[in-house]
Amino acid sequence: MLTVLLVDDDAEFTDVACTIIEFLGHEVLTASTLAEARDWLSKETFDHILLDFMLPDGSGLHLMESLQPEQQTRVTLITGHPSVKGIIKDMCGPNIDYLVKPIQREDLESVLKGKKQPANKRATTAITKHFGQLIGESAPMQELYKLIGRVSKTKANVMLLGESGVGKEVVAAAIHEASECEGTYVATNCGAFSKELIGSELFGHEKGAFTGAVGRKEGVFEQAENGTLFLDEITEMPIDMQPNLLRVLENKVVIRVGGTKAMPVNCRVVSATNRNMEEIAESKVLREDIYFRLAVFPITIPPLRERKEDIPLLAEYFINQLNEENDSQFRWQAVQLEKLQTYDWPGNVRELRHFVHRAAIMSDPQGTDIELPKTIESPFAKKQTLSTGLKAGRTIEEVEKELIYATLEKVDGNKTTAAEMLGISTKTLYNRLHAYGDLNSDSE
């Protein structure tokens, strides 16, 4: 909070400006003449002075003589006179700024923050955040907005399905926002707790319920009363804890660990997983009865590669955010945005955001150009492909075939190098490829 002195002889302006400055979280005092301003300066210390250039008893510039240099007070001269603008601009030092009437709230906010108005402010405000959270105007996103709009009018539990990094938590927050409910939004990650602790996290515990339970704790169901509870990575929840969750979902009452009293709970449960429906059914990581309780309304969030037209918008938003945080002026060039659209982004929006952040760090902070690496690569993409190949239930032959093709892809089809990497002879590699029907005798 700053202590601000506003010096202006227009009473109507000072009255409304005071309301706005107070809204911005600062304390403000006013003076309508030079004499009054000098009087305040003799009694109080100010962090910032907003000073009209033309006052009834002289120029606002005369007040500068009354300022103590050691106090480092910032001064913003306010002028409605176009010719004065140039003079003030010339004398602007590190502690002197200027504003030209008419003034907006953002102008006041900007000078009181001590930052120059970012030139990209318009671009930031032009990007629509749907439900206050989501960015994207593509057809898959419009469909998503429609589903969010529909389900938010009901109390149904929602299950969000989508790859890692698509923004499941952001969609959960959007559903909460659209629901306009009284309670708060509470998020927790079911994969982050051990079997012993997850009960306490979800349902709370009574004092002395277990070693280390030094006090009573509210569970997330209680915290999200009349609001939204987001259970991330629901399929990573220990299977033997799932009956307890089912009981809460069915009976809408919760009993704290170590407690006996059943307490009614009322919240929408939004759960999320990066497994698809087939995987959930096959891998049996989620009990069927829990699935139907949680996935009353399942929503699949599209991966970024299926909405590439949103990439420029997201990249713009992320760079604007970084510009605001770091007081930089980075700008995308059209050709760079096109390049971003050619990549598949296996890590989805999260990967894009981190990529933009990395690029901003690599770029000259004084300039506007963003330095992009020559190629966009993600080790995550390959790791993900391999890890899906190593699930129980597949035959050794299947996994071997996948490994052979992944190795060949890595070495650009060079069979000798691939065989070396695989630890087999070139002849064995050829035999395998023959068996897969990928080679005929001519190609050997």
Added chain:
Amino acid sequence: MDEGEFAQLQKAVHDARRPLNRITMQSELIKLALEGAVPPDKAMAALDKIIAGCKDCSDSLSDMVAGFSPNNNDAGSSIE
């Protein structure tokens, strides 16, 4: 236009900016009222002040035109 007339014009523009500044700030106040940050009655008062500000601005412009009219031998005197 000589230097004296130009100075008069600048003063006239400065005076016209004053109500424009009030209008802008009152509009910001209405935005705050719509966001629920200030009571709604302040928004109603702000709207009245905007209307008054528009009239003031219109008067300033009329004075400016009259001041620089070719029929006015003492250009700028009426906007002092």
